[in-house]
Amino acid sequence: MRDLSHLWSGEKISFQNQPDDPIPDIAIGVYTIWEGNRFIYVGISGREVHKESKSKVRGLKQRLRAHWRGGLGGDQFAVYVFERITAPQVTREQLDAMGEGTLTLIELNQEYIRTKLSYRFLVVDAYSEAKEIEDALKSGKYDPPGKPFLNPM
Secondary structure (H helix, E strand, C coil), rough: CCCCCCHHHCCCCEECCCCCCCEEEEEEEEEEEEECCCCEEEEEEECCCCCCCCCCEEEEHHHHHHHHHHCCCCCHHHHHHHHHHHHHHHHHHHHHHHHHCCCHHHHHHHHHHHHHHHEEEEEEECCHHHHHHHHHHHHHCCCCCCCCCCCCC
């Protein structure tokens, strides 16, 4: 298997800005997400990256952009962040603001993701390779980084 250490010791990219360069527009890949030095999530993308599509962005960049949006409707990572990290930190004032319609759960999640989290990624040639790497990281096969906080096996 290839050297995976970049996924836990390479340069981190902040979610402050929408994921863009240096991620290829169309790519199969593995990514790790970090809260400071804490490994919180591992994911993969690109299963159907080679299928014909009108979208100019598919796979890895598309998935990381979905995480950056922080929506709770279909992005499992964003749901995990909300349930395990954001929700327990909601204050009385924030609940009042939600009741008044001046704040939403998605805004809270977006703020957390964009100010506290960063990612590393690795482009691979095949989805099966990405899945193998993801499974190894979820199971804690490598130390560092150990198992991810939000989605261990």
